[in-house]
Structure formats: structure tokens, C-alpha cells
Amino acid sequence: MNIVEVIQDQVIKGVKTLYGADVAPEQAVVSPTRKEFEGNYTVVVFPFTRAAKKKPEMIGEELGAYLVQEVPELESFNVIKGFLNLVVADTYWAQLVDDIYEQTNYGLQPRNGRKVMVEFSSPNTNKPLHLGHIRNILLGWSAYKILDAVGYDVVRVQIVNDRGIAICKSMLAWQRFADGATPGSTDTKSDHFVGDYYVRFEKEFRAEYEAWQETAAAEKVYEAEKKEELSKAAFFKAYKDKYFNQYSELGGAAKEMLRKWEANDPATRTLWERMNQWVYDGFNETYEKLGVTFDRLYYESQTYLLGKQLVDKGMDSGTFYKKEDGSVWADLEDAKLDHKTILRSDGTSLYVTQDLGTAHQRYEDFGVEKMIYVVADEQNYHFQVLFEILKRLEEPYADGLYHLSYGMVDLPSGRMKSREGTVVDADDLVAEVIEEARLNSAERDTTADLSEDQRQDIIRKIALAALKFFIIKVHPKKRMVFDPKESVDLRGQTGPYIQNAYVRIQSVIRNAGQFDLVAASSYTGLNDEERELTQLLFGFPQLIQTAANEMDPSHIAAFCYDMAKAYHKFYHEHSILSAESEAARAFRLKLSMAVSNTLRTGMDLLGIEMPERM
Structure with missing residues (x-):
């Protein structure tokens, strides 16, 4: 058992010994002590007042004395009202550092033989990946990494929405307005190329609709169908979808193309395959930039009949x-x-029909016991319905379904709109963050001695850390605003700030040269900063489990930031290589190595690479 489990176990035994009462584990809560008080862990004694028939302060004194006597790792205690604060002996923290300083897999659990699926990204093939997709992808990838870290075999999948009226809009616009152009002939990234024709369709449709509103036919519709005193502007704003389905030439042509697709018309299918392949090629480039891969791709064109x-x-x-x-x-x-x-x-079929079939197919394919769907909160109702139906159908995996719902991502300039072409493409956003990182790097000029390729690789790692951390640090359910400039700040709660702590440790280790760590065993009297770092290290394995249980990578992000912040403070207030004794020097090197490995593991769980220099 670890120290928290030991304390909890002894609290239960202590209440039984002192007051003759049985205590459930959920009543013996052990939590980290607040920073303004002395101690490492705190026990709330209020739940024991009825059994003890004593004031909380007296219970704290009696239980504290019992714990210090029974738990050798506890050094002392103090009582603040109904809170018993316990001080863990330095020898315990020193031993923890000694146990983990060389572990590159500290906090990771062994394989448990259980299998889980994570579905994420799942884009449409009528437009490139955008900022909203980035949040989805980063949450999905981190969910995979965290579940893998606690022992699951994880299958990463996506379902590509490659059919439907939106895809036909892009195809029709290309037929009518491209004049045979291709991504290669226009030097355009292929998924952006297709997305441009989706926007072109909407532009042409708006022009058609506006022209139609001035016709006698439109006036007749307005007079016949308005149900209240609506202005023409208000009526036609609400009438657009009905116009598309009943009167629009472009809408009719797009729907006819969809009918031909469903009838397996050779020419339509050939064009569909060609344009979809352009999009897939573009998607793969973006996934490669983000460091993301999938084990299996499902396509809506193959799953829409399932169910x-x-x-x-x-x-x-x-x-x-x-x-x-x-x-x-x-x-x-x-x-x-x-x-x-x-x-x-x-x-x-409807979407829920094919999702029923797809879930069953995935179970047949992989035998997973859990399925995690990473989808925006706009689909909360859909997944409530899907999961409820699968339970009623008594599907064997129905109790393992989870919707990792997340809020939308805005920019400082406001909300994005796909049809109007105001969406921020994922590639453009990555390029912007890389440029911000390049400018910051040029101002510091700390890598001038490296080759150009090495510098560019560092800039890439910093930029992607900025992008990924800024998004993942926010609780998934919260709507958020992404600010590229703020994300690369070396002084804020950012990915580069954490990378800087890691790089600082690498510099310390390089400058230490050949070093002997044997003397660390005789180090006593840890300072407050060393205790804070060791206590953070201690909590890392449980934190990963909590993140897995709650499907919330922001726990890991917050931990990495707290660890980096604590190390920066320790570094500034205490000498490492010129420490006051060989024992202190050796211990601080061990502690630095433990922090370094843990930061690298934690950031890897977020899909973030750590540079050796920056």
C-alpha cells in the first residue's frame, strides 16, 4: 500500500480502537493538505463525532497521536478545528525519489487484458479539418494514451462521413465551376481544394436564392405561406432550407446527384471516389503533422445500411x-x-440506425468492452438515445458506452462558420502557431549553434505543444477560446512553459557531467520545495487513473503545469550542482531526473513531445 492507503487503513483501525466504531472507507477521506497549513495529508474528523461523542478538535488530537504511533512514515501532526494535518517523514519522500528517479515508465500500469475503442475525428469529406476537429482529435488521442497507460488495449477508429448531400454539393460545384482544375494544377492542398468548392456551392446558392426572392414566384410563396406578420427578410431567412428542397435549381441538381450515387451511377461514383481521395490525402497530411494515427477507418458509405x-x-x-x-x-x-x-x-436509415449497426459491427470486429465516442456536445441527445437503445437491445457492450462530450472552440474574433468559409483550417492554425513559435525563438536566439533542421524540429515541437496543451488544459465540457499568441507564452500555463522546465533539467544533467548519486542516501532535512515536488511525484500514478476514470485529460495537463511550476521555483531557490553538500547535490540530481521522466511521460499522455533544447 502507498502512504495514503496506509493512512486511510489506520484511520479506520484507529476509530475502531479509540471509539469502538466501524468506519467505511468513504468516511476516512485522506486528501492533500492545503498549502497554507503545515502537513502533507489531511484527515477530516467530523464524520467521527457521533461515534466518539467528542469535539472534533479532541478527536483530531487523539487520532493524530494514534496515527503517528502506528505509522512509522508519519513524523508529526497538527489539528486545525476538525482537520487533522499529518506530516510525512522526509525519509519516506527520499525513498520515493530513490525508487523512481530512473523509471521512464513511472505511473504506467501493466496490461489488464481488457480492450476499449476510442472513436475520434470522424470528419466530413466536403471540407478540410478545422479548429473544432483539432479539439476532437487531441481529446481522442489523449484519451487513447491515458487508457493505454492504465493497461487497456486501445483500438483507435474514426468513421468518415463520406456520403450525403453536403458531399454532393462539393462535387456539383466542381463539375460546374472548376473547368477541370485539380489540387495539383492549382497547387492547393487537396482537402482545401475540395472545401473551396463546398464554399463555392454555398456562394452560388445564396446568389440564386437572393435573385429568386425578387421574382413573382417568391412573392406568391410569401403571401401563401407566411403564418404571421413577418417581414419578407425574416420570412425568407427562415425559408432557405425549404427553398433548397422545393425550388432551387442547384438544390435539385445536388439531390439528383445524391440519387445517382445511391443508384450506383458509374460516372457519379467515379467523381465521388476521385474527390474523396483528394480529401483523404489532405487529411493524412494533417494527421501526420499532429502525430495522430488510426487502427481502423470506417466509412459511412459502407455503414449507412447497417443497423x-x-x-x-x-x-x-x-x-x-x-x-x-x-x-x-x-x-x-x-x-x-x-x-x-x-x-x-x-x-x-437515419443516423441512429447506422450508429446502432456500426456499434455492433465494431464489437464483432474487435470484441471491445468499452466504446468511447469523442463528439461535440451538439450531439448529446443523439448519444443518450443511441446508448439507451443499445441497452434495451441488451447488446453485450452496452454498459461500456461513453460519450466524451466537448464544447465548441472559438477564436478571439468569434465563432466559425463552415458554409461561409470563415472556418479556421487546421493546417492554417498549425502554421500560425509554428510562426509564433519561430518568432519567439528568434527573439531568444538560444539555439544558434544547432543546424537548421534541428532548430526547425525544436520550433515544431514547441508549436505543437503550445497548440495541444492550450486546448487540452480546458475541461472537455467547457466551451473555449483559442488564442495562438497566448498559447506560446513561456511564462503562462502553456505547453512551452512546461517544456522549458524539462529543458532546464536536461541542461542541469548535461552540466553535471559524470556524477555519483550514492551520497543521496545520506541526505536529510528536505526543504519545502523538495517536499512539494516529491509529493507531486507520489500522486502521479493515481492522477492518471483519475483521468482515465473521468475521461478528462485536463487532469494530466494541470499536473504537468503544477510540476513544472514547482520545479522552476525549486531551481531558482536552491542550488543543485553547487549544493551545500555532496548528499544534497546527489539527491537534487535524482529528484531532477525523476521530475524530468515524469514530465516527459505526462506530456506524452497529451500527445506532446519534449525537446532537449529550446
Whole structure:
């Protein structure tokens, strides 16, 4: 058992010995002591007042004396009202450092033989990856790394939304307006090239719609369909989708293209394959920049017909019911989810239908016991419905479903809009952050002795650390604003700030030359900064488990920042290589090495590389 588990166990025994009462583990809470008080861990004694029939202060004194006597690792205690603060002996912290300073896998758990799937990214093939996708990708990748760290075998998948009316809009615009242009002929990154035609379609459609509004036909529609005293501007703003489906020439052509695709028209399928491949090539370039890979790709064009077998199963079991028009529904009112359509009256699938089938297919493919879906919070209701239906169908993996829901990402300039072409492309954002990192590096000029390739690699690592950390440090459920300039600040709560602590340690180790660490065993009297660092190190394994349990990588980000901040303070207040004794020098080198390895592991869980120089 570690020191926290030992303390908790002895608290339970102590209450039994002192007061004859049984205490449940959840009542014997042991938490880190607040910084303004003396101590390392605190026990709240208020839950024991009824059994002890004494004031909290008296219980604290009696229980503290018992713990110090029974737990050799405890040195002393103090009581502040109902809080028992315990001081762990320096010998315990010194032994911890000695145990872990060379471990490059400290905090990681052995394989547990269990398998989990993480679905993330899952873009559409009508536009390039953008800032919103970056948050999705970074959360998904970090979720994979954290689950892997606690022992799971993790399968990384995405489902590419490669069919539908949006894709046909890009295809139609290319047919009509490209004049045979290709990504190569225009020197345009291939997914950006396709995305430009999606924007072009919307531009042409808006122009068509605006022109139509001035016609007699539009006036007739306005007079016939307005249900209240709406201005023409307000009416036509709300009427756009109906116009697309009923009157638009462009809308009709796009829908006709979709019908041809569904009918396997050779020419349509050939164009679809060609343009999708352009997008896939572009996506892969972006994934490579971000250091992301997948084990399996699923395509909506291959999965949209899945699910109908589960619909039959649901009909047989009474989970679903059929209306007179032939549509299939699920009554989820008892789960406060209303009635949900599962199949349309014409027998065609909806998103929930294909997601039912895809989940079942993935279980057949990999036998996973958990499925983590990284999808924006706009889809919260969809996943509540999906998970509830799979439970009612008694699918064997239904209890292991989790929606890692996250908030939208804005820029200082405001919200992005795909159709208007105001979305910040992922590639452009990465390039901007790299440029910010390059400017910062040029101002410091600390890598002038390195080759150009080495300098560019360092700049890349700093930039990606800035981007990734700035996004991951925010709790997934919170909406956030990404500021490229703020993200590369070496003094704030940023990735480069943490990298700087790691680089500082590498410099110390290089400057130490050949060193003997044997004397560290005789070091006594740790200072406050050394105790803070060792206590942070101690908590790292449990922190990874907490991040895995809650599917929240921001725990890891906060830890790495706290560790870097504590090390910077330690470095400024205490000499390492010119320490007051050989024992202090050796211990501080060991401590630095332990911090270095732990920072590297923690940042790797966020998908962030650590440079040796910066």
C-alpha cells in the first residue's frame, strides 16, 4: 500500500480502537493538505463525532497521536478545528525519489487484458479539418494514451462521413465551376481544394436564392405561406432550407446527384471516389503533422445500411414499434428521451440506425468492452438515445458506452462558420502557431549553434505543444477560446512553459557531467520545495487513473503545469550542482531526473513531445 492507503487503513483501525466504531472507507477521506497549513495529508474528523461523542478538535488530537504511533512514515501532526494535518517523514519522500528517479515508465500500469475503442475525428469529406476537429482529435488521442497507460488495449477508429448531400454539393460545384482544375494544377492542398468548392456551392446558392426572392414566384410563396406578420427578410431567412428542397435549381441538381450515387451511377461514383481521395490525402497530411494515427477507418458509405438487422431484433423484442406509415420508432419516454424514429416510412436509415449497426459491427470486429465516442456536445441527445437503445437491445457492450462530450472552440474574433468559409483550417492554425513559435525563438536566439533542421524540429515541437496543451488544459465540457499568441507564452500555463522546465533539467544533467548519486542516501532535512515536488511525484500514478476514470485529460495537463511550476521555483531557490553538500547535490540530481521522466511521460499522455533544447 502507498502512504495514503496506509493512512486511510489506520484511520479506520484507529476509530475502531479509540471509539469502538466501524468506519467505511468513504468516511476516512485522506486528501492533500492545503498549502497554507503545515502537513502533507489531511484527515477530516467530523464524520467521527457521533461515534466518539467528542469535539472534533479532541478527536483530531487523539487520532493524530494514534496515527503517528502506528505509522512509522508519519513524523508529526497538527489539528486545525476538525482537520487533522499529518506530516510525512522526509525519509519516506527520499525513498520515493530513490525508487523512481530512473523509471521512464513511472505511473504506467501493466496490461489488464481488457480492450476499449476510442472513436475520434470522424470528419466530413466536403471540407478540410478545422479548429473544432483539432479539439476532437487531441481529446481522442489523449484519451487513447491515458487508457493505454492504465493497461487497456486501445483500438483507435474514426468513421468518415463520406456520403450525403453536403458531399454532393462539393462535387456539383466542381463539375460546374472548376473547368477541370485539380489540387495539383492549382497547387492547393487537396482537402482545401475540395472545401473551396463546398464554399463555392454555398456562394452560388445564396446568389440564386437572393435573385429568386425578387421574382413573382417568391412573392406568391410569401403571401401563401407566411403564418404571421413577418417581414419578407425574416420570412425568407427562415425559408432557405425549404427553398433548397422545393425550388432551387442547384438544390435539385445536388439531390439528383445524391440519387445517382445511391443508384450506383458509374460516372457519379467515379467523381465521388476521385474527390474523396483528394480529401483523404489532405487529411493524412494533417494527421501526420499532429502525430495522430488510426487502427481502423470506417466509412459511412459502407455503414449507412447497417443497423437494419438490429431493427428486426428490436421489433421482435418489443423494443421498437411500427406506425401505420411503416416507420419504426422507439418509445423512450420512461428515460425522458421522448419517441425516436429508427427507420423512415420508406425503409431508409437515419443516423441512429447506422450508429446502432456500426456499434455492433465494431464489437464483432474487435470484441471491445468499452466504446468511447469523442463528439461535440451538439450531439448529446443523439448519444443518450443511441446508448439507451443499445441497452434495451441488451447488446453485450452496452454498459461500456461513453460519450466524451466537448464544447465548441472559438477564436478571439468569434465563432466559425463552415458554409461561409470563415472556418479556421487546421493546417492554417498549425502554421500560425509554428510562426509564433519561430518568432519567439528568434527573439531568444538560444539555439544558434544547432543546424537548421534541428532548430526547425525544436520550433515544431514547441508549436505543437503550445497548440495541444492550450486546448487540452480546458475541461472537455467547457466551451473555449483559442488564442495562438497566448498559447506560446513561456511564462503562462502553456505547453512551452512546461517544456522549458524539462529543458532546464536536461541542461542541469548535461552540466553535471559524470556524477555519483550514492551520497543521496545520506541526505536529510528536505526543504519545502523538495517536499512539494516529491509529493507531486507520489500522486502521479493515481492522477492518471483519475483521468482515465473521468475521461478528462485536463487532469494530466494541470499536473504537468503544477510540476513544472514547482520545479522552476525549486531551481531558482536552491542550488543543485553547487549544493551545500555532496548528499544534497546527489539527491537534487535524482529528484531532477525523476521530475524530468515524469514530465516527459505526462506530456506524452497529451500527445506532446519534449525537446532537449529550446
